Amino acid sequence: MGWSLSRSWNLFKLRAARQWLLGRAIRRGRRQLKPAALRIDQAAPDAVLCFVTQRNEMPRLPHFLNYYRSLGAGHFLFVDNGSTDGSVEYLRGQPDVTLFTTTASYKSSRFGMDWINYLLFRYGSGRWCLTVDPDELFVYPHCDTRPLAALTDWLDASGIRSFSAMLLDMYPRGNIHEQSYHPGDDPLKIVSWFDPANYTIHKNGRMGNLWIQGGPRARQFFPHSPAKAPALNKVPLVKWARRYVYTSSTHQLLPRSLNLVYDEAGGEKASGILLHTKFLSTFVEKSAEEMLRGQHYANSQEYRAYSAMLESGLCLWNEHSCQYEGWRQLEDLGLISSGNWA
Numbered sequence: 656m657g658w659s660l661s662r663s664w665n666l667f668k669l670r671a672a673r674q675w676l677l678g679r680a681i682r683r684g685r686r687q688l689k690p691a692a693l694r695i696d697q698a699a700p701d702a703v704l705c706f707v708t709q710r711n712e713m714p715r716l717p718h719f720l721n722y723y724r725s726l727g728a729g730h731f732l733f734v735d736n737g738s739t740d741g742s743v744e745y746l747r748g749q750p751d752v753t754l755f756t757t758t759a760s761y762k763s764s765r766f767g768m769d770w771i772n773y774l775l776f777r778y779g780s781g782r783w784c785l786t787v788d789p790d791e792l793f794v795y796p797h798c799d800t801r802p803l804a805a806l807t808d809w810l811d812a813s814g815i816r817s818f819s820a821m822l823l824d825m826y827p828r829g830n831i832h833e834q835s836y837h838p839g840d841d842p843l844k845i846v847s848w849f850d851p852a853n854y855t856i857h858k859n860g861r862m863g864n865l866w867i868q869g870g871p872r873a874r875q876f877f878p879h880s881p882a883k884a885p886a887l888n889k890v891p892l893v894k895w896a897r898r899y900v901y902t903s904s905t906h907q908l909l910p911r912s913l914n915l916v917y918d919e920a921g922g923e924k925a926s927g928i929l930l931h932t933k934f935l936s937t938f939v940e941k942s943a944e945e946m947l948r949g950q951h952y953a954n955s956q957e958y959r960a961y962s963a964m965l966e967s968g969l970c971l972w973n974e975h976s977c978q979y980e981g982w983r984q985l986e987d988l989g990l991i992s993s994g995n996w997a
Contacts, residue, residue: 665861673909676900677776683764684773688734688755691743695730695753695778702729703783703803706774708767709735711944712789713742714838714937719789720749726793727802728785732778734770736761753778772900779895783807786891786905787929792843793820793891794982795927796993809996810894817908818892819916820927821990822885823849824870825979826934826971835936842932848976850874851988854887864888864907864914871971876961889929890916925994928985934971 698704705728709716720731730751735743737758746754757770764770775784785803787793795806795818810818825846827834834845854869865888873884889905893913900909907914918924942961961969977988985991 669861669909669911672902673898673900676902676909677772677898680769680772680900681776683759683769684777687757687759687764688770688773689757690754691735691756692747692752692754694750695732698730698751701782701804703727703785703807704729704779705731706771706779706784706786707731707733707789708761708771709733709738709742709789710761711738711740711742711941713738713740713745714836715789715842715932716742716745717839718841719792720752722792723785723787724751726798727804732774734767734774736767766904768901768904775895775899775901776897780897782895783810784893784895786893786901790842790931790933791822791891792930792932793927794930794985794991795820796925796982796986796991796996798927798982806996807892807894815924816894817890817913817916818925818927819888819890820892820929821854821867822887822889822929822931823985823990824872824887824931824934824971825849826871826976828972828976830968830970831934832936832939832968842935843930843979845936846932846934847979848972849979850975851977851990852975855881859907859914861911862902862907862909862914863911864890865917866906875969875971890914891929892927923992923994925996926992928982928991930979934969 705723730753732753733746733755735746735754735756743754743756746752755774761767771786785793825843826848827845828848836842836845850870853874854867856865856867859866866886867888868881868884868886870887873881877884886906890908890913891905893899893908899913902909916924916926982991986993
């Protein structure tokens with residue numbers, strides 16, 4: 656009886672949290688987001704929608720858009736947060752982009768998630784929605800031969816509403832400032848290395864999701880306090896409904912059932928990877944800007960850790976690093992899984 660009451664009370668609190676977060680997102684989204692290019696009505700009814708928040712990411716945008724177009728993303732919904740590098744003008748000129756702008760505080764919007772939750776609520780219901788950052792490249796089993804629509808069709812047929820992807824930090828061999836990145840280039844030609852192991856996983860009992868940490872940022876920036884290292888677990892692809900809400904970036908959602916992207920009986924569910932291409936030569940300038948703005952999580956603690964090492968030259972590569980070869984390599988390493996999607 657006591658366990659049942661406790662469980663009911665926890666479910667009540669989660670439901671209340673979901674409703675509060677969704678209400679907050681709707682209020683802030685309506686007030687803070689200004690349409691700069693509205694083309695969502697041109698998207699096909701079955702198009703996979705891609706949601707992005709960005710600021711001053713112009714060097715990345717051409718490759719980012721071409722990459723996701725090649726996967727089969729049908730339309731992009733961007734929130735631009737006060738860019739000054741020409742990216743607003745560039746995005747406004749893209750025929751498959753719906754663009755909103757805001758100069759409101761990124762930090763006060765729960766690091767952009769209020770804006771994204773509002774757009775998901777308004778435009779994503781009943782659709783498969785992929786939420787990513789400009790420095791994340793989504794990789795899933797068979798992505799070299801099967802478009803996103805093939806993956807979402809299989810997920811629909813299997814009764815699966817959410818699809819996980821671990822964030823995999825990519826880095827160059829050598830100091831990150833030694834190889835210049837040119838706008839439009841494939842970042843994986845430079846940041847082509849990753850840590851094949853060195854990851855820890857534990858379950859978040861309240862939200863039901865797996866919490867993953869480790870990789871180069873944990874070993875390089877948080878060697879004595881690994882619990883402070885960035886979370887690597889994400890659920891970027893969801894068949895959205897108006898009552899859903901992201902609670903902490905794309906690390907976890909409500910209802911909590913959307914976080915159960917693993918097989919508790921010991922089997923394997925299909926999963927993907929987000930290749931995280933943050934550590935290009937452009938990161939040096941970007942890190943300095945973001946530390947001064949102080950708009951990121953935990954008072955930009957992560958960027959403060961970066962800054963201390965960037966001054967002396969940052970190299971994340973070591974003798975255990977692996978060079979990226981494709982999704983099958985990641986599956987062999989146990990970092991993604993095809994599950995029963997043959």
